[in-house]
Amino acid sequence: MEFGLVILLCFWAAVANAKVEEEELKLEADQPFQRVAVDHEATVRCCYRWKESPGVTWIMNVHTINGTTLPSLVNQSENVTPMPMGETDGVKCHSLVFKSSQLNETGLYQCKLSHGSIHAFTHGTFLQVYKPLQKTLNLSESVKNSIITAEGVLLLLCVLVPGTMLLCKSKTLNELNRKKGREEENIYEGLNLDDCNSPYHQIQRSNQQGPYQDVANCAEDIQLEKP
Structure with missing residues (x-):
């Protein structure tokens, strides 16, 4: 009975100590997004406040096709180098330098802080590496x-x-x-109405009356018109 009570007290003491240490850890705000062209240099960093000196491990999270996240350790190389940045006003920072960024290095980068039984992850920075569009015609400003x-x-x-x-x-x-x-006005200029009584008009009137008269309908005192 007493032995079990001692184990229980030790367990609660360890949990309380871990909570105290965890409360002392304060994560600083990280740059949420960073976009850089391929083959250019990029730097991702994480900062925190903690009296302890935890082990820092960089984690890369890659989003898969089905929407899940696949975490993996960042492999150090000549192109990717983790560097501690020291402490300023109680804030400790670490950086991850990409000398020549590649397209397959796009992902969410976080620092994993480990001290004893405590493991914490920083907020992280999403690094996007893109390939810039190439100009079809390389024209100078004067030509443009x-x-x-x-x-x-x-x-x-x-x-x-x-x-x-x-x-x-x-x-x-x-x-x-x-x-x-003007031409239509000139047609009627100098026209004499007296000339309308021409032989042509007389012939037209005689045609309207008819070249012959009806003998049966004529009176005796009317002289017949000669054909």
Whole structure:
């Protein structure tokens, strides 16, 4: 009975001590996102406040296709180097330097802090390595400015030339209409109405009356018209 009580007290003492140590650990804010072009240098860091000196291990979390996260240890190499940054005002920081970032190094990087039975992870930084788009035509700024100026001139010509042609066409049509009106007025100039009683008009009247008269319907005192 007494032996079991001693074991229970020791267990609770260890748990209380661990909680005290864990409460003393305070994680600092990390840079949540960092984007860098391929083959460029990148630096990821983690910071914390703790009186202890824990072991620091860098963890890389890669998101799989089905939405899960696959953690793995970061392998040190000439391209990837973890470096302690020392302590400033009680804040301890560690950095992970990528001298030449590669596309397969995209992921969430966290520091795993281990001291005794305590294991804690920092908030982490998501590093995105992208491949920049390559220019199809490598043009200088002066050439670009010249192209923009030429485009402006062509646009101005496309607006002015059709408008000028429409104005000229409208002016020509107006001149033709005025000329046609003057010609119609000249047709009737100098026309004498007395000349309408010409032999032609007399023949037209005789045709309307008919070349012959009906003998049966004529009176005796009316002289027949000769054919």
